[in-house]
Amino acid sequence: MRWLLLATLALCACKPQAPSSASHNDFPYAELDIVDLQARMQRGELDSRTLTQAYLDRIAAIDRNGPKLNSVIELNPAALREAALRDAERKAGKALGPLHGIPVLLKDNIDAVPMVNSAGSLALKDFRPKEDAFLVRRLRQAGAVILGKTNLSEWANIRSSHSTSGWSARGGLTHNPYVLDHNACGSSAGSAVAVSANLAAAAIGTETDGSIICPSALNGLVGLKPTVGLVSRSGIIPISYSQDTAGPMTRSVADAAVLLGVLAGRDDNDPATSRAAWNATLDYPARLQADALKGARIGVMRSKFAVDPDAGAAMEAAIKVMRDAGATVVDAEIPTDGQWDADELVLLLYEFKSGLNRYLASHSAPVRSLEELIAFNQRNADTEMPWFGQDLFEQAQAKGELSDPEYTTARNRARRLAGPEGIDAALKAQQLDALIAPATGAAWPTDLAHGDRFPGAGYGAAAVAGYPSLTVPMGSSRNGLPLGVVFIGTAWSEPRLISLGYAYEQLTRARKPPEYRPSLDKH
Structure with missing residues (x-):
């Protein structure tokens, strides 16, 4: 479903400019992963305050100026103080964990003191939660420096069926760093663009259906959407209890593994994290095995090649790499593919209304319900709805309670068709470790007047089932736009x-840093 692609900076859809001198090659920490940065700090060659200041300078140079990527919606005013504290702790021999001193960005639907949490909406532009989200507490406990918040598709792209991904009323339009007039996908557009452009070591995105995987693929990143229940949703503005999750967006599989190990954790305020099948002690970095293929x-879903001819060609090359590495790759399909679409929309509309009303009321937000939010948008239509409306909000408001048979039937059927009778059936039929497909096609030209031209996707089943998916760069289109392969497994198969993703990444090294071209016609 296209509409599910799921101090303030520039608030307009500014026309992108040519690259400034602060390009990829000018940045001393470009493309360094978390392990590299940690090693430099441990050797005394680098400290967190210096690194944090370097990222802040780079944000000023190419996010607010130069190419004007517009990916960071707000900076943490305490970032440098947090970094200095991390340095003092390290000097005292009290390193907190694997992210000690590492600057990380958060999507602007995650509670993080002292910053605003707005979901990109002007209705929440002054809303400052009083507590960190559970996952933010875990990041801080592991030593991370919270650098700031990233722009997103407003309300994680559930406001309108005609929206443009990467645009919000509060944050404006985020630009794809590879070709600036092309779309960054959503809804975690800012998180993807910022990490791809080396504005932070890593970022946290959220996904309901594609909002980590799609922007990661279109911006040359690794994106990991965990099993629902592995990472707490407490303190995250919700869409769907059944499908929402946060996850890592990084430049390498190794960084995603490190971040996932920090994010995963049981939370009494999110019962989904208490499922018995979940094991909090898993050492994800230990699974970085170069010979895992x-x-x-592996089952390849060839029907998904139709999303983009270039993506299909890149998938053929990816299949050869995997076979040459010793994998058996066979054709496979999800037998129920797409049969859950109508039910997914029903469950999301019901769950969004219920979850949002609960979040707004419990957080004493400026608007206390979806009904009040709809009225706010109507009163402020010139700034909130200059490009598209709120038809999905209105459909959600018309829904009843979660006890309604329409909801329970749709939820149970969608999850069954996508999970046990979908992904699980496909894996079991040929004893497969994972399914693969193009994550989506290449980025499309952004058109605020008409909305997205989304080419299709290979990750939908995992989103609806609540199962994990991982995208890894697999090459570029003929126009130089990134393409990603998505790996899909059963529940808890992270x-x-x-x-598998790490082994493929080590063989291909397909990620290429962005070039900040204004358009495909200009190099």
């Missing part, structure tokens, strides 16, 4: 997906 059985 040897002996693996360790296997990480090992």
Whole structure:
């Protein structure tokens, strides 16, 4: 479903400019992963305050100026103080964890003191939650420096069926750093663009259906959408209890594994994290096995190649790499593919209304319900709805309670068709470790007047089932736009997906840093 692609900076849809001198090659920490940065700090060659200041300078140079990527919606005013504290702790021999001193960005639907949490909406432009989200507490406990918040598709792209991904009323339009007039996908557009452009070591995105995987693929990143229940949703502005999750958006599989190990954790305020199948002690970095493809059985979903001819060609090359590495790759399809679409929309509309009303009321937000939010948008239509309306909001408001048979039937059927009778059935039929497909096609030209021209996707089943998916760069289109392959597994199969994705990444090294071209016609 296209509409599900799921101090303030520039608030307009500014026309992108040519690259400034602060390009990829000018940045001393470009493309360094978390392990590299940690090693430099441990050797005393780098400290967190210096690194944090370097990222802040780069944000000023190419996010607010130069190419004007417009990916960071707000900076943490305490970032440098947090970094200095991390340095003092390290000097005292009290390193907190694997992210000690590492600057990380958060999507602007995650509570993080002292910043605004707005979901990109002007209705919440002054709303400052009083507590960190559970996952933010875990990041801080692991030593991370919270650098700021990233722009997103407003309300994670559930406001309108005619929206443009990466645009919000509060944050304006985020630009794809590879070709600036092309779309960054959504809804975690800002998180993807910022990490791809080396504005932070890593970022946290959220996904309901594609909002981590799609922007990661279109911006040359690794994106990991965990099993629902692995990462707490407490303190995140919700869409769907059944499908929402936060996850890592990084430049490497190794960084995604490190971040996932920090994010995963049981939370009494999110019962989904208490499921018995979940094991909090898993060491995800230990699954970074370069030979993991040897002996693996992988099912390729060729029907998804139609999303983009270039993506199909890149997938053929990816299949050869995997086979040459010792994997058995066979054709496979999800037998129920797409049969859940109508039910997914029903469950999301019901769950969005229920979850949002609960979040707004419990947080004493400026608007206390979806009904009040709809009225706010109507009163402020010139600034909130200059490009598209709020038809999905209105459909959600018309829904009843979660006890309604329409909801329970749709939820149960959608999850069954996508999970046990979909992904699980496909894996079991040929004893497969994972399914693969193009994550989506290449980025499309942004058109605020008409909305997205989304080409299709290979990740939808995992989103609806609540199962994990991992996208890894697999090459570029003929126009130089990034393409990603998505690995899909059954519930709680993150360790296997990480090992397969890492092995593929090490063989291909397909990520290329962005070039900040204004358009395809200008180099």
